[in-house]
Amino acid sequence: MPEVHYETQDGIAVITVENPPVNALGQAVRAGLAEAFDRFAADGAAQVAVLMGAGRLFLGGADITEFGKAPLAPSLPDVIAGIEASPKPVLAAIHGAALGGGLEVALGCHWRIAAPGTRLGLPEVSLGILPGAGGTQRTPRLIGLEAAGRMIASGKPIRAEEAVESGLIDRLAGGDLRAAALAFAAELKGEAPRRTRDLPAPQGDLSDLRAATAAKTPGQIAPVTALDAVMASTRLPFDDGIAEERRLFRHLLDTPQRAGLIHAFFTDRAVAKVPGLDAAPRAIDHVGVVGGGTMGAGIATACLLAGLRVTLVERNAEGLDRARATIDGNLDTAVQRGKLTADKRAGLAPAFATEMDALAEADIAIEAVFEAMDVKREVFATLDRVCKPGAVLATNTSYLDVNEIAVATDRPADVVGLHFFSPAHVMKLLEVVVTDATAPDVTATGFALAKRLGKIAVRAGVCDGFIGNRILSAYRAAADRMVLDGASPYAIDAAIRDFGFPMGPYQVSDLAGLDIGFMTRERLKAEGAPQGRRATFADALYHAGRLGRKTGKGYYNYTADKRGAEDPEVERIVAESRTGPARALDADEITRRYMAAMVNEAARVVAEGIAARPLDVDAVLLHGYGFPRWKGGPMHWADAQGLDTILADIERFAAEEPDFWQPAPLLRDLAREGGAFADLNRKDTA
Numbered sequence: 001m002p003e004v005h006y007e008t009q010d011g012i013a014v015i016t017v018e019n020p021p022v023n024a025l026g027q028a029v030r031a032g033l034a035e036a037f038d039r040f041a042a043d044g045a046a047q048v049a050v051l052m053g054a055g056r057l058f059l060g061g062a063d064i065t066e067f068g069k070a071p072l073a074p075s076l077p078d079v080i081a082g083i084e085a086s087p088k089p090v091l092a093a094i095h096g097a098a099l100g101g102g103l104e105v106a107l108g109c110h111w112r113i114a115a116p117g118t119r120l121g122l123p124e125v126s127l128g129i130l131p132g133a134g135g136t137q138r139t140p141r142l143i144g145l146e147a148a149g150r151m152i153a154s155g156k157p158i159r160a161e162e163a164v165e166s167g168l169i170d171r172l173a174g175g176d177l178r179a180a181a182l183a184f185a186a187e188l189k190g191e192a193p194r195r196t197r198d199l200p201a202p203q204g205d206l207s208d209l210r211a212a213t214a215a216k217t218p219g220q221i222a223p224v225t226a227l228d229a230v231m232a233s234t235r236l237p238f239d240d241g242i243a244e245e246r247r248l249f250r251h252l253l254d255t256p257q258r259a260g261l262i263h264a265f266f267t268d269r270a271v272a273k274v275p276g277l278d279a280a281p282r283a284i285d286h287v288g289v290v291g292g293g294t295m296g297a298g299i300a301t302a303c304l305l306a307g308l309r310v311t312l313v314e315r316n317a318e319g320l321d322r323a324r325a326t327i328d329g330n331l332d333t334a335v336q337r338g339k340l341t342a343d344k345r346a347g348l349a350p351a352f353a354t355e356m357d358a359l360a361e362a363d364i365a366i367e368a369v370f371e372a373m374d375v376k377r378e379v380f381a382t383l384d385r386v387c388k389p390g391a392v393l394a395t396n397t398s399y400l401d402v403n404e405i406a407v408a409t410d411r412p413a414d415v416v417g418l419h420f421f422s423p424a425h426v427m428k429l430l431e432v433v434v435t436d437a438t439a440p441d442v443t444a445t446g447f448a449l450a451k452r453l454g455k456i457a458v459r460a461g462v463c464d465g466f467i468g469n470r471i472l473s474a475y476r477a478a479a480d481r482m483v484l485d486g487a488s489p490y491a492i493d494a495a496i497r498d499f500g501f502p503m504g505p506y507q508v509s510d511l512a513g514l515d516i517g518f519m520t521r522e523r524l525k526a527e528g529a530p531q532g533r534r535a536t537f538a539d540a541l542y543h544a545g546r547l548g549r550k551t552g553k554g555y556y557n558y559t560a561d562k563r564g565a566e567d568p569e570v571e572r573i574v575a576e577s578r579t580g581p582a583r584a585l586d587a588d589e590i591t592r593r594y595m596a597a598m599v600n601e602a603a604r605v606v607a608e609g610i611a612a613r614p615l616d617v618d619a620v621l622l623h624g625y626g627f628p629r630w631k632g633g634p635m636h637w638a639d640a641q642g643l644d645t646i647l648a649d650i651e652r653f654a655a656e657e658p659d660f661w662q663p664a665p666l667l668r669d670l671a672r673e674g675g676a677f678a679d680l681n682r683k684d685t686a
């Protein structure tokens with residue numbers, strides 16, 4: 001039960017918020033704070049108050065679970081106004097993190113001291129809102145308009161060391177925070193409160209920052225709106241600025257973008273709670289990587305950056321040299337990007353070997369060799385022989401049947417798929433692919449490793465493409481059909497970028513390489529898989545040597561403009577590939593078809609249990625495929641559109657192409673009963 005403790009020591013009141021796990025400022029905490037500061041005001045024995053948070057951090061912000069519900073008094077702005085109005089000095093003693101409303105409470109105090117390394121931030125724009133408890137008005141008064149604007153528009157936290165430089169906090173605590181705070185408070189006895197609201201109004205203009213922010217966050221409304229609230233501090237008296245902040249905050253609270261971003265926030269955490277999985281993971285300290293190509297080297301890099309011991313095996317010295325060069329390059333880039341300190345970089349490297357025996361003591365072996373079943377089965381038979389009992393044997397395959405790989409060993413329960421996304425040391429998504437035999441603690445080990453690597457793990461069942469690539473193949477096929485029907489690849493890319501993806505499907509093809517797509521079509525043809533209407537224009541581009549960025553030309557021409565220019569030659573090749581009359585499709589129709597295919601296949605993936613819940617699909621598309629985060633993922637987005645709308649589209653398309661457009665039964669049933677994918681999330685995570 002949340003509590004706000006009150007104790008006095010040598011004329012100093014220590015007020016401590018205790019609401020695990022993050023001291024969120026829910027209604028009970030807000031009421032407790034109001035009561036504690038009323039008590040402080042009336043307490044003649046207390047001359048100064050110190051506000052602290054119990055546990056691992058100060059205050060983690062407003063209680064996000066309260067959003068979208070009727071507001072409960074006392075409001076956070078009112079509680080903060082009450083603290084600021086205190087007739088006696090109030091000192092915030094901050095550790096761990098002060099985020100959002102948590103930092104805003106600290107800004108309502110009269111002085112601030114923080115433990116070294118404490119993170120202080122106003123991340124509200126990442127939730128589709130803005131600092132709504134005075135942050136847009138108090139922060140610029142403390143650190144200036146530009147610094148406040150940057151901090152609020154980016155939502156990125158800063159460290160206490162930087163905060164003390166900027167004036168956001170007054171001191172860094174040396175040693176024990178409580179002792180340092182009590183010493184600071186003793187100095188403040190008798191001082192008049194230094195109220196942030198009374199500091200001079202900030203001067204300046206944020207037009208340039210606003211324009212740059214809009215360009216960097218296309219389609220998002222919170223960052224620029226937050227800057228509008230900050231700008232109000234330069235032209236309005238404090239209380240009017242607070243009112244304007246509140247007006248803009250309430251506006252954002254009602255937007256679908258806020259709902260999408262909050263859904264994404266909770267989804268990032270819910271995916272680790274796999275329904276029915278409650279096994280403890282096996283210990284992982286020594287990671288073996290088999291294969292030093294781009295993926296193997298990326299996986300090794302990710303493990304090294306996480307402080308794990310790594311042994312990488314390649315077939316020969318040349319392979320090891322290539323792997324070493326790739327890993328060194330990755331680590332040097334990490335230093336350049338501030339992801340790794342120079343001193344930690346020094347000497348950071350895996351052990352290299354050409355014999356698999358080197359993995360005898362590895363806790364997990366991750367295979368990342370050539371995508372051919374016979375090669376993988378041979379590797380796993382060897383791993384089965386050399387790895388210690390209890391070692392986890394993982395494959396990074398992106399589509400091969402992990403069940404078939406597992407039975408190449410005598411310990412299929414120890415086998416799991418760990419589908420990393422390239423570049424493996426950068427992309428957050430990891431699909432943990434479980435076979436019929438995978439032991440629960442092996443699945444849990446995959447999730448524990450993902451957390452250690454700072455990744456978002458999603459449990460996936462075995463099928464061609466698991467969750468992400470299977471759904472990708474469906475919406476790519478929808479795009480290709482539109483090109484065959486008459487749409488320009490450039491019009492499709494533009495429509496999908498307008499929807500919020502960073503790139504359209506044909507820009508992605510140029511990045512991945514048109515040869516990958518060609519090989520996939522040839523593989524499926526050789527396997528006798530249904531080909532549907534083949535993307536003959538893609539074959540033609542492949543045969544013309546237009547493989548994408550790596551050859552300077554693909555769907556786009558990169559020779560004159562590295563961003564890629566539209567190319568009339570491509571339009572000609574595409575037109576020649578068409579067999580029927582070309583039909584123009586407008587951006588709305590393009591987007592409807594693209595998204596309907598994505599949602600329809602996702603519904604099948606959920607119904608088959610390949611994804612445990614719709615939110616697992618959202619996490620995969622958000623973290624592996626560039627789905628715009630403020631739309632929450634395809635399943636959340638579909639719910640927001642109304643499943644009946646999506647179903648009506650699919651039924652309209654099915655009238656033209658019944659073979660491709662069959663409504664997924666789950667989607668159809670939910671739509672008909674007025675249900676939503678969200679209903680399935682709640683059932684499993686209750």
Ligand code: T1G
Binds near residue numbers: 024060100130
């Ligand atoms: N409200 C409700 N629940 C929260 C929460 C919050 N603010 N923050 C975390 N949780 C839950 C989370 O869902 C998880 O639940 C558990 O706590 C542990 O979280 C007025 C309006 C603080 C850095 O954006 O960034 O203030 O899964 O796994 O890794 O202007 O949580 O266990 O059931 O993330 O140690 C602004 C959001 C709110 C901070 C800790 N504040 N939280 O990280 O733990 S808006 C934020 C975080 C606002 C004001 C506006 C992190 C953390 P479960 P966790 P962690």
